[in-house]
Amino acid sequence: MSDRSTTHATFVIERDYDAAPARVFAAWADAKAKSKWFGPRLEAGYELDFREGGREHFQASGAGAVYAYDARYENIVADERIIYTYKMHRDGVPISVSASTVELLAGGGGTHLRYTEQCVFLDGEDTPELREHGTKEMLDKLGETL
Secondary structure (H helix, E strand, O other), X not given: OOOOOEEEXXXXXXXXXXXXXXXXXXXXXXXXXXXXXXXXXXXXXXXXXXXXXXXXXXXXXXXOEEEEEEEEEEEEEOOOEEEEEEEEEEOOEXXXXXXXXXXXXXXXXXXXXXXXEEEEEEOOOOOHHHHHHHHHHHHHHHHHHO
């Protein structure tokens, strides 16, 4: 019998930022701006081709492991919406596959961000709770950089 498994999860995180949607969108679209808040310290070789069909890739070390992130941008509406899929690996072992939607809604002189992630966690290598927690921290850091 195989030890393989899948765990499916969906989570939604909402944040309000005191910045216009164009500024929040630019923080996702520009490699230099994104490297200030996205994920762990990005190492050499970070790539961002922010366009529909474009890809994003990075590797980062942490907790004694090397993590790889590979994304593909599926749909982009300037200043309004970003939809992408991504895979995560730890030490070359696949740990998850996700589809993420970032919605930017103007209001009150700022932006209401709604982040929805639909994930499949593979073989017990990661958990929904850890991913949601890490994403919340990342979106908080985005707010600090704006």
